[in-house]
Amino acid sequence: MSNNLTDWDTFEFHVRVDHSRLQSSLIQMEAYRLAIQRLTVPPHWAQDLRRLNIVRAVHGTTAIEGNPLTEEEVQQAIDAQPAPSPINGNAERQVRNAYSAHEWVQQAFSDREGRAISLDDILHMHLLLTEGSDEADNEPGQLRRGGHDVTVGSPDLGGVHRGAPGGARLRELISEYVDRLQSPDVSSLNPVERALWAHFYLVTLHPFGNGNGRTARCVEAALLYQGGYNAHGFFSLSNYFYAEREEYIRLLQRTRTELRHDLTEFFAFGLGGFIEELERINSYLRRRTEHLMYRELIRQCYDRRVGKRRRLLNDRETRLLHHLLDRTPPPSPFTDEPETSVTTRELTASQFFRLNYGNVTWRTINREINRLAQLGFVRYHQIATDDWRIELDFSAIARY
Numbered sequence: 001m002s003n004n005l006t007d008w009d010t011f012e013f014h015v016r017v018d019h020s021r022l023q024s025s026l027i028q029m030e031a032y033r034l035a036i037q038r039l040t041v042p043p044h045w046a047q048d049l050r051r052l053n054i055v056r057a058v059h060g061t062t063a064i065e066g067n068p069l070t071e072e073e074v075q076q077a078i079d080a081q082p083a084p085s086p087i088n089g090n091a092e093r094q095v096r097n098a099y100s101a102h103e104w105v106q107q108a109f110s111d112r113e114g115r116a117i118s119l120d121d122i123l124h125m126h127l128l129l130t131e132g133s134d135e136a137d138n139e140p141g142q143l144r145r146g147g148h149d150v151t152v153g154s155p156d157l158g159g160v161h162r163g164a165p166g167g168a169r170l171r172e173l174i175s176e177y178v179d180r181l182q183s184p185d186v187s188s189l190n191p192v193e194r195a196l197w198a199h200f201y202l203v204t205l206h207p208f209g210n211g212n213g214r215t216a217r218c219v220e221a222a223l224l225y226q227g228g229y230n231a232h233g234f235f236s237l238s239n240y241f242y243a244e245r246e247e248y249i250r251l252l253q254r255t256r257t258e259l260r261h262d263l264t265e266f267f268a269f270g271l272g273g274f275i276e277e278l279e280r281i282n283s284y285l286r287r288r289t290e291h292l293m294y295r296e297l298i299r300q301c302y303d304r305r306v307g308k309r310r311r312l313l314n315d316r317e318t319r320l321l322h323h324l325l326d327r328t329p330p331p332s333p334f335t336d337e338p339e340t341s342v343t344t345r346e347l348t349a350s351q352f353f354r355l356n357y358g359n360v361t362w363r364t365i366n367r368e369i370n371r372l373a374q375l376g377f378v379r380y381h382q383i384a385t386d387d388w389r390i391e392l393d394f395s396a397i398a399r400y
Contacts, residue, residue, distance in 0.1 A: 008165055013176065014261045017189075022268055025272065028275055029278065033278060035282065054106075055071065056238070057217075061218070061241075062098050067091050077095045077096060090133050094129075097132070098214060102236070109226040115226060117178070118178065123141045126142075126208055126215045129214045130214075144209055148166040149165055158249060158250040158251075158254055159253050161206075173205055181194075193267050196220065197263065198220060199216045202219055221236045240277060251265060252266070288330040290394045295322070298318055298321050313377075316356055320372070324378070327346075328391075342390050343390070376393055
């Protein structure tokens, strides 16, 4: 366990980072970001990604601090807006507050290059995040007053950290923080590094009674969004920090203590998360493109004559391929287990099967699946005595 070494009387903000250790990550991140941003995607794709990302950001930033709602429950709380439940009322308010805060960030910092984040912005984010849900020992939109001091962390996760003392000294430090955010040495950082710098020092100050982590991650999101690092809707690292919560908390404390505010390791951690998220988004967009191209391929192959009375794909084969596409939509870029195949048991239990194959023998069905595999439209392998897994083969797009 590291001891808290912060002396708030002599505290200074630093920009200590070894960029030579980050160069490879920065280059990789920029390559992914530019590749994704140069893609022209339909508006509804961008909207879908934006929605996925904001739900994940809300889930991640609240879950880090103990909110029990799953990602699906977060989605439901945002969409349905029902009256808070007796069991999860406060958790649902936290989620809706976080959603409102992220929506405000998008509106306030979209296409506003050079707009400086002010203390009023930070206070407003905190107000949106905590009003009506985190008011015990906390004044939404207000810095801690004199005598209201806080400690955070635990011996098991790197040690205990004492935030800046409430009152006059805290007001001095938060004003200096806002100024340093615009200073040449901080402004010259890569936008992701700058966002991580802002994140680290705001949670180190811990200026509020509650919601400090959420506010810091909201400031980070604002800087990412403002800096053009949204990549079709991406503007938060919250879910990555949640997935790596223990390492995230340990690294914050280690950076304050053992590393004496050398931010290299914290930056490397954040950049690694950003690269991981961009990889997933790139894969998602590629899969959606493949699905569109595959549907067009089906149409072309149905129209293609291979004999006087025969098409390359017949009516039933065409419907089967469309059904397989419908059953295996492009997965969310953030799921670890995408649905990419259908078993023959699932197929025979479907209404589609009853409508299209109800009057034929299994031998006929097997012959059609074998033919589609020989033509290169699908792959299949046996998973049980009487069950096979069928998967679309997108390499067919380049074959026909």
